[in-house]
Amino acid sequence: MTLIDARNMPRHVGIIMDGNGRWAERRAEPRSEGHRAGSRSVRRIVRLARRIGIEALTLYAFSFQNWARPEDEVSALMVLLQEYLFSERDEILGNGIRLAAVGELDQMPQEVRHVLDALCSESAANAKMTLTLALSYGGQEEIASAARAIAKDHAVGRLRLEDITVDELSSRIPSQRVGSPDLIIRTGGETRLSNFLLFGSAYAELFFSDRLWPEFTEEDLFTAIESYQRRERRFGQVVA
Ligand code: FPP
Numbered sequence: 001m002t003l004i005d006a007r008n009m010p011r012h013v014g015i016i017m018d019g020n021g022r023w024a025e026r027r028a029e030p031r032s033e034g035h036r037a038g039s040r041s042v043r044r045i046v047r048l049a050r051r052i053g054i055e056a057l058t059l060y061a062f063s064f065q066n067w068a069r070p071e072d073e074v075s076a077l078m079v080l081l082q083e084y085l086f087s088e089r090d091e092i093l094g095n096g097i098r099l100a101a102v103g104e105l106d107q108m109p110q111e112v113r114h115v116l117d118a119l120c121s122e123s124a125a126n127a128k129m130t131l132t133l134a135l136s137y138g139g140q141e142e143i144a145s146a147a148r149a150i151a152k153d154h155a156v157g158r159l160r161l162e163d164i165t166v167d168e169l170s171s172r173i174p175s176q177r178v179g180s181p182d183l184i185i186r187t188g189g190e191t192r193l194s195n196f197l198l199f200g201s202a203y204a205e206l207f208f209s210d211r212l213w214p215e216f217t218e219e220d221l222f223t224a225i226e227s228y229q230r231r232e233r234r235f236g237q238v239v240a
Contacts, residue, residue: 002222004052008229010182012056013049014197014204017041019188019212032076037214039080043088046131048218050095052225056130056178060196064104064138078109081135085115092119096128102174103137130178137175139198146172173199180204183228185221187213203235 017038024034042059049057062077092099099119108116116133149172153159159168170176180200184193189210193201207224209216232239 002219002226004222004225005229006053009053010205010225010228011054012058012179012181012183012200013054014058014060014181014184014201015045016060016184016186016188016194016196017213017216018186018190018194020214022188023212023214031073032080034214035073035077035080039084041213041216042084043091044218045216045221046088046097047091048221049131050097050129054129056132056181058102058132058134058175058178058181058197060134060137060194062103062135062137063195064136064141065195067107067136078112081133082112082115085112085119089119092123092131093126096126097123098126098128098130099123100130100132100177101135102132102142102177103135104141105135107136132175132178134175134196137196139175139193139195139201141195142173142175143169143199170199176200182233183207183224185209185224187211187216187220203233205231205233 020034020038021031022034023037024031027033042061046057061081066077067074091097099116101116101120105113105116116135146169150159150164150169154161154164175197176199180202181197181204184197184201184204185207186193187209189208191208197204205228207227209220209224211220
């Protein structure tokens with residue numbers, strides 16, 4: 001069993017949940033079965049994150065680029081999301097979890113939006129952990145949208161050029177509402193960020209696991225946190 005230090009927990013953890021498709025292919029099952037197994041991992045990891053006191057967990061559930069996947073895979077993912085939101089309602093509300101979503105949410109199907117919006121409002125006052133689902137999400141798209149809003153405010157004289165600072169930009173980036181991620185985990189063996197939390201990841205610690213997301217266990221999360229705790233975070237400075 002991996003031992004972690006409760007006094008040095010990452011406050012905000014982001015996870016790129018990769019490898020569902022390969023997990024299914026290895027078992028000669030349709031990719032949608034991989035996503036189904038992946039949503040079981042989501043349940044496990046959300047529970048554990050809440051239990052060990054992680055304040056914010058952001059999950060990359062559907063990227064802006066994922067819309068280009070085959071239609072049946074996209075619909076299977078939308079159904080799974082809806083099922084997840086239905087089945088975890090009590091778990092979320094009963095455990096003080098605040099649900100939030102970031103991304104181009106207008107593109108999400110009405111049925112998903114409906115349950116998502118309802119649970120986000122119902123859980124809005126919860127304060128133990130914020131679970132953010134990144135849906136139809138792209139880090140570049142999010143920055144571009146903030147840039148458009150800033151340009152608009154500048155054009156009408158509401159924002160001076162010198163006030164366009166990192167903090168101002170950050171305040172217009174929805175995924176930054178819970179602060180920058182301290183630790184980003186990617187499963188599935190690839191070592192890239194794939195458009196996830198680009199603004200906030202500036203000083204995030206990165207942890208790459210070969211484990212496919214459906215096989216990612218509680219112990220794997222502990223291993224990632226232990227690795228985080230062994231690192232010295234310098235934020236570009238020199239530590240005396
Ligand atoms: C990447 O694996 C994963 C996704 C595109 C979707 C992630 C979705 C889930 C884990 C399930 C639903 C989410 C929730 C919150 C209930 P991939 O398909 O790219 O895998 P591959 O690289 O092996 O093909």
